[in-house]
Structure formats: C-alpha cells, structure tokens
Amino acid sequence: MRNLLSQKEHWSKESSNTMLINDKPLVDDIEKELLEKVRNLIIDQIDNPNLTVLDLADAMAASERKVYRLIKKLTGWTPHELIKEVRWHYIENLIRTKNLKNATEAAHAIGMKNVTNFKKQFHKRFNRTIEEMMAKNA
Known part of the structure; x- marks a missing residue:
C-alpha cells in the first residue's frame, strides 16, 4: 500500500507534460x-x-x-431519453424560427409518424398545444 501511494506521489510530482487519467x-x-x-x-x-x-x-x-x-x-x-429531449428542443427551436404549416409537418420534422401521439406528447411536454405555440410564434 505504501508503495502504491509513493508511486502516485511520484507521478503527481512529474512534469506537466505527463497526462494523468485523473486530470x-x-x-x-x-x-x-x-x-x-x-x-x-x-x-x-x-x-x-x-x-x-x-x-x-x-x-x-x-x-x-x-x-x-x-x-x-x-x-x-x-x-x-436524450434522443427525445434533443428532438423536443429541436422542434421548439423550429417553431420559433420557422413558420410550420401544421402539426403533421412538425411531427414529421422530428421523426414522429403518429401525429395524434405527437400532439399528446407535445402538450404534456410544453403544457400547451402545438397550435397555440405556432400561433404565438407566427
């Protein structure tokens, strides 16, 4: 154990050129x-x-x-969950920067085939409908 500690101490005193995993x-x-x-x-x-x-x-x-x-x-x-989160952020930015025609176009933009499910998930995520958000950003 003392040997391991002394080796660690030795490595930590080495020059800054040494790349340590604990960096x-x-x-x-x-x-x-x-x-x-x-x-x-x-x-x-x-x-x-x-x-x-x-x-x-x-x-x-x-x-x-x-x-x-x-x-x-x-x-x-x-x-x-990360994929879903990135998709929600993407569609939110898309709605704010671009005038989407409808919920179907928005759903397909993030790879969701079922528009009804997309609307439900959107409302659950943003606490408003896609139409409300589109109208607000139009």
Whole structure:
C-alpha cells in the first residue's frame, strides 16, 4: 500500500507534460466533446423515426453498452431519453424560427409518424398545444 501511494506521489510530482487519467479538466473536455458529437448525430438524423442507440453506437464506433453508460453518466438520461429531449428542443427551436404549416409537418420534422401521439406528447411536454405555440410564434 505504501508503495502504491509513493508511486502516485511520484507521478503527481512529474512534469506537466505527463497526462494523468485523473486530470479532471481534460476528462471534462473530452466528455463534453463526446456529448456534443452525440447531439450532432441525433440532429443529423432528427427526422428518422427508427433512430436507436445502436445507430449512435455505430456512428461513434463503440458498443451500445458503452454509449448507454457514457450518456447516462454525462446527462443522467438514458440514450432514448436524450434522443427525445434533443428532438423536443429541436422542434421548439423550429417553431420559433420557422413558420410550420401544421402539426403533421412538425411531427414529421422530428421523426414522429403518429401525429395524434405527437400532439399528446407535445402538450404534456410544453403544457400547451402545438397550435397555440405556432400561433404565438407566427
């Protein structure tokens, strides 16, 4: 045990050129970069109703399990929840910046086929109907 502690002390006194795994700022930057990559992957396929964690894992060249753990660690959400969250933010921004014609167009923009379900989920998420939000931002 003393040997391990002395080795740790020795490594921590090394020059600043030494990259340590416990270097928190470096890890945070890498994690932020990975999370941004995941968000960009989701946005690139925002209208794909069949987007899955496997698709994200393939794009990141990682296992599903690794991607699940990473997303859960960084956001506190499961990958499925993150996909939904990114989609809701995307449609909210789309409504504010663009004049969508109707709820069907909005649903398809974020990859939801069932417009009725989209309307229910939208109302649950934003506590107002899609039509109210579109009218407000028209």
